[in-house]
Amino acid sequence: MPCPEPPSQPPRIPDERPAGAPTGHPPAATADTSDDAAARAGLTAVAGPGDPAMGALLDEHGAAAVWQTLRRGRTPPAPPDARGGAADRAARWRQRAAGVDTDALLAAAAEIGSRLVVPGDPGWPTQLDQLGRERPYALWVRGTRDLRHACLRSVAVVGARAATAYGLHVAADLAWGLGQRSWTVVSGGAYGIDAAAHRGGLAAAAPGVAVLACGLDLSYPRGNENLFADIAARGTLVSEHPPGAPPSRHGFLVRNRIIAALTPGTVVVEAGARSGALNTARHAHRLHRAVMGVPGPVTSALSAGCHRLLRDGAAVCVTNTDDVVEQVGSIGTDLREAGDGGAVGGGVLDDTARRVLAAVPKRTCAGTASIAEAASTGIDTALSSLGLLAAAGFVERGASGWRAYRDP
Incomplete structure (x- = not known):
């Protein structure tokens, strides 16, 4: 068996190896941990989040080797089973990498009080590993709580931005009840149902987790700036994007898989027929998480998506906190009457x-x-x-x- 290269030499991508050398082994065993973190920080600024082609490269070669190849102006080889367009994306990664300073990225994050969490860190939520090749390359995190532990007992509450008074009331009430039972509320920080759920959980003095689709130095939407400050003070703000990255429509859809993966269950409170909340529900179903829907007035277009989930059997009907906890809680521990104190009080x-x-x-x-x-x-x-x-x-x-x- 060939001897491993000295640690002083950078790990090699397969197309740079001599003939007959073994392939398919990630260089994590020889690459320094700090090199891996810096490489992953750079990749968050270079590749779109959740790209399966990049995920395959990381599985095959490791972050440090992929990043060094891009920085040298070379294009990593596309994985054999990569979808069409992978080569074009790899070329764009190479061009972007030339202008990325990972030290500056990490310094900018430190200035706003955020930190980088990568796979293998103590604070990494291992449930995200179930995303496979769509797993985040790294997460930028800001807040007072450890993300992994905050999500051990958590529920995602999502829904329409242009919510009705009924939807806002239900979302806040559900989140408050979950917070009373020591469950963390995870959502996307948007207007409407997301914001109502976050506020409900914070009102119960429970930590909250907001998964954003932009850099953590940006408050989007701007009207929720104070809400984000409250979440950071009591919980955690999370993003796949480095400081300075603006929001995009695609970014909102892609981040929904993280909301679904972080929690054992997702509640859709109010959603139209084409709501992004249904995208979160589909991710949760694919990951074998509990999917729950709140029924609304049959005349309300903003409940049409929830009703479709219920009609198709893709979600369980829930109307209060007890219903939600019954789907995601532990038998004999979480099923108790309201007002009986937190489940782990x-x-x-x-x-x-x-x-x-x-x-x-x-x-x-x-x-x-x-x-x-x-x-x-x-x-x-x-x-x-x-x-x-x-x-x-x-x-x-x-x-x-x-x-x-x-x-x-």
Whole structure:
């Protein structure tokens, strides 16, 4: 078996390898982790999000090798099963890469308080891996909560921008009820149902997650600027796009797959026959997530999409928080009467979770190992309990470990 190349040499793309050298192995084993993150940062500025051709290249060769090839002015070989036009897109990637400074991208992100999360990081939501070749190359994240833990108990609530008073009321009420039970509300930050759902969840003091279709330094739509600030203070803003990237129609449609993939279930509150919310529902169905629809007046065109989902059996009818939790919750844990407290409230924590919570400091951060020792439990058990406690809002991950969450 040939010896691996020295780490000082950049990983090679197959068309640069000598004859007879093995192919098909990503260079992650020899590429530095920081090189991989920088490469993925650059790729978010070069390739359109969720491009299966780029996903195939990353699976085959790794981000560092693909990025170095593009920066050298070369075109990576198209995957054998790539769809038509992959070669043209690769040529555009090469041209764009010549003008991208990854250090400047990361510095611009740091200036607005955002960070890059890549596959393999502790904060990476592993459920996104189910997107396969459409998985994000990386995520730009801004906020006080760890994205992975915030989405452990989450529900996507989506719907029409031009919503009716009925739809706005239902979305806010559902989100408030979910927040009361310690469920995170995930949506797209748009006007209408999205904004109502975000506000409802925040009113219940629950963290929120907004998946945006532009750079995190831009507030789009502008009228939701204060809402985005509230979400960042209590939850997380997420985007596949680097700082400065403007929104686009295609970007809104592509980001819907992330909303669907982050959560175990999606609720469509109000949607017309051609609403983008139906696109989110289709992604959720493809990923085998729970799809739920709220019925509306039969005379309302803005409920036609929901009614079609229900009629075709593509969604389960839900009318309140109990209905939603029944679809996405754990049997014997989440099915309880309204007003009974959060599903993982302080009164229903098991003994292990209580010990772990008691071992988490309030003012400083502590590592998982020290918390496990103080709680007299194993590291794996402590990490599992910390994930549940983070999802419920009891603790948060800081720069150097864990600490008890202090609501801003």
